[in-house]
Amino acid sequence: MAIATQDFDAVVIGAGFSGLHMLKSLRDKLGLKVRVYEAGETVGGTWYWNRYPGARCDSDAYIYCFTWDKQLLQEWEWSERYPEQPEILRYLEHVAKRHDLKRDIQFNTSMTGAEFDERTNLWTVHTHKGEDVTARYLIAAVGTLSTTNMPQLKGLENFRGKWYHTSRFPHTGVDFTNKRVGVVGTGATAVQAIPEIAQQAKQLVVFQRTANYCVPARNGKVDPEIVKARKADYDGVAKRIRESFFGQEHYFIPKSALEVTREERDREFDRMWDAGGFAFWLANYQDMFFSKEANDVCADYIKRKIRKTVKDPVIAEKLIPKGYAYGTKRQPLDTNYYETFNKDNVLLVDAKTDGAIEEITEKGIRAGGKEYPLDIIVFATGFDAMTGPLKALNLKGRNGRTLDREWSDGPHTYLGVSVAGFPNLFTITGPQSPSVLSNMPVSIEQHVEWITDCIENMRKAGKTTIEATPAAQDQWVAHVNEIVSATLMPSANSWYMSANIAGKPRAFLPYLGPEGVGGYRKKCDEVAAKGYEGFELA
Missing domain, CATH: 3.50.50.60 (FAD/NAD(P)-binding domain)
Known part of the structure; x- marks a missing residue:
């Protein structure tokens, strides 16, 4: 042979x-x-x-x-x-x-x-x-x-509109103008997509299973002086991120969240919140991932932010995470995510309070015994x-x-x-x-x-x-x-x-x-x- x-x-x-x-x-x-x-x-x-x-x-x-x-x-x-x-x-x-x-x-x-x-x-x-x-x-x-994680939902084959999974989007894009759109999911992908779709769609219905703790991205142009300084120090940058905890220039605050006053804590929280990005998640107090009490004070700060941003207190409560510790799920970075729920053309359907998705119908999605008519469904259901x-x-x-x-x-x-x-x-x-x-x-x-x-x-x-x-x-x-x-x-x-x-x-x-x-x-x-x-x- x-x-x-x-x-x-x-x-x-x-x-x-x-x-x-x-x-x-x-x-x-x-x-x-x-x-x-x-x-x-x-x-x-x-x-x-x-x-x-x-x-x-x-x-x-x-x-x-x-x-x-x-x-x-x-x-x-x-x-x-x-x-x-x-x-x-x-x-x-x-x-x-x-x-x-x-x-x-x-x-x-x-x-x-x-x-x-x-x-x-x-x-x-x-x-x-x-x-x-x-x-x-x-x-x-x-x-x-x-x-791709495509949930097995009853009746999807009957839907007369169009549907897409975020990870397999058409290369030509999708035009949501004047369309009734449903987004299933509120993880990191959905948090990026929802504000964008809401700007185009006639109506957007967000189907939420679990509310997420979002922190602001603070995206934008980077100061040219900062860019210059980073380029001059790329050897230092590379060394630091290789030796760091998360491959980023983020470092925990070397003390407990519980050993400082609320004023000092809020000052630190404000600083990280204003800086945007993963700082609040990856550069917080060192016991945040270990102590439920320390975690609660970090979580409470975000909950206060959600209540302040979302005008309707009923919707705000639906968007406030319950039943799990902050930071234990993938951290979504948001740009106008919570603000999007203040728009007249955006509706939140929460599985826990409004009822879970029961089936996809010819015309849309039925959840909690109610049918929501849709032209397009976007599944942001992850992997x-x-x-x-x-x-x-x-x-x-x-x-x-x-x-x-x-x-x-x-x-x-x-x-x-x-x-x-x-x-x-x-x-x-x-x-x-x-x-x-x-x-x-x-x-x-x-x-x-x-x-x-x-x-x-x-x-x-x-x-x-x-x-x-x-x-x-x-x-x-x-x-x-x-x-x-x-x-x-x-x-x-x-x-x-x-x-x-x-x-x-x-x-x-x-x-x-x-x-x-x-x-x-x-x-x-x-x-x-x-x-x-x-x-x-x-």
């Missing part, structure tokens, strides 16, 4: 931030033969697919970019603090062109599955076009929020986060094991970058790494650098396979769960806890380490320095 020839050194799945950097690193630093498969028609990943109204990043642009191209850091000019989707896509297109990355990317191609061959120690990758290729390394750069995109790859490791089976009770990884029984598979910002609890490009760069160094070290040492040991994996899973159980995070039904998908086993998906992103980086570097402790190399 003929021995299969090896087509590539590495196959990378996805051409967003992760895939582009991984390709650049393996090809240009290590000289490997690499193929990237991308389902979209160009690069961009999440910034290719998500084109809903108001889609923009919510990390400051000066850190939401690659730090490895130092010249580009100086040349590129962002138009505002939080650029919109088309601008981020333009940036990624520019990076791809500048480094000639597209020649190794096959677009409009979905991967349908891959299995590891224990005789050849190669992965065979299958695409929807019927191609089969082999590679030594398989790298999942599929993103953490890319598998099967973190594990969903990896399970969708249909990977088979040793002895035909699948992630579905291995992860039947939640994810099991080592460092969020490797899975026992799946040799030479690397997951960039996978479950149980800081990932979505950080400014993504920082965590992506760290994983890409670590994977690149690992492959380089293997090649120098003449090693063919690397995989996590089951013992190291078990210890890591226990560590991830132990750390988070000391916080308020598990008390919320969030997508961090897998609670947004019916039947998904409840488990905390990212990693909230003792020192966050910086501490996790140190841990990964230590593992490598100890000859890849917890891994088996053969």
Whole structure:
């Protein structure tokens, strides 16, 4: 029988931030033969697919970019603090062109599955076009929020209007002028989309299941002097965000929220509120995520803000979150979100007080026994986060094991970058790494650098396979769960806890380490320095 020839050194799945950097690193630093498969028609990943109204990043642009191209850091000019989707896509297109990355990317191609061959120690990758290729390394750069969560709602097929999911919006856009629009969901995406749609629609009905704590984005042009200072100090910026807790220049106030006077607390709160962005979430008092009492005083401040902004006290009460601690769900940044509910053409239908969605009818949505006639429905219902995109790859490791089976009770990884029984598979910002609890490009760069160094070290040492040991994996899973159980995070039904998908086993998906992103980086570097402790190399 003929021995299969090896087509590539590495196959990378996805051409967003992760895939582009991984390709650049393996090809240009290590000289490997690499193929990237991308389902979209160009690069961009999440910034290719998500084109809903108001889609923009919510990390400051000066850190939401690659730090490895130092010249580009100086040349590129962002138009505002939080650029919109088309601008981020333009940036990624520019990076791809500048480094000639597209020649190794096959677009409009979905991967349908891959299995590891224990005789050849190669992965065979299958695409929807019927191609089969082999590679030594398989790298999942599929993103953490890319598998759409479309709720199973009765009667959707009967709806006579048009409907869209925010993550699969038509590239030509949607005209909401003079239309009756329903938005289902009030998470971070909906908070960006709702104010934009409300400006166009004749009527907007927002269907809310769980109210969210929103803090202001304060988007706008950045002072040219600040831009200049950041560019002059990019080495310092890069070092600080790499060593920080969340991959951002945010640091907790090193005291308890309860040990200061209300006046001092409110001064600090006002300062963070006025600064906008993630400061209120990620640079608050150090015990906010640990102490219910400390958390309550932070939450109360936001509740006061909501009551002050929303004119109708009945609507304000519906928009005030209940039953979970502040900061335990993904923090939405808002621009006129609460103000939007003061408009005459906007109606809030709250599942708890007005009744939940019962079904989609020919004419609209029925909730709480009442029908709301609609021309367009927008589902802002999020994603099967973190594990969903990896399970969708249909990977088979040793002895035909699948992630579905291995992860039947939640994810099991080592460092969020490797899975026992799946040799030479690397997951960039996978479950149980800081990932979505950080400014993504920082965590992506760290994983890409670590994977690149690992492959380089293997090649120098003449090693063919690397995989996590089951013992190291078990210890890591226990560590991830132990750390988070000391916080308020598990008390919320969030997508961090897998609670947004019916039947998904409840488990905390990212990693909230003792020192966050910086501490996790140190841990990964230590593992490598100890000859890849917890891994088996053969």
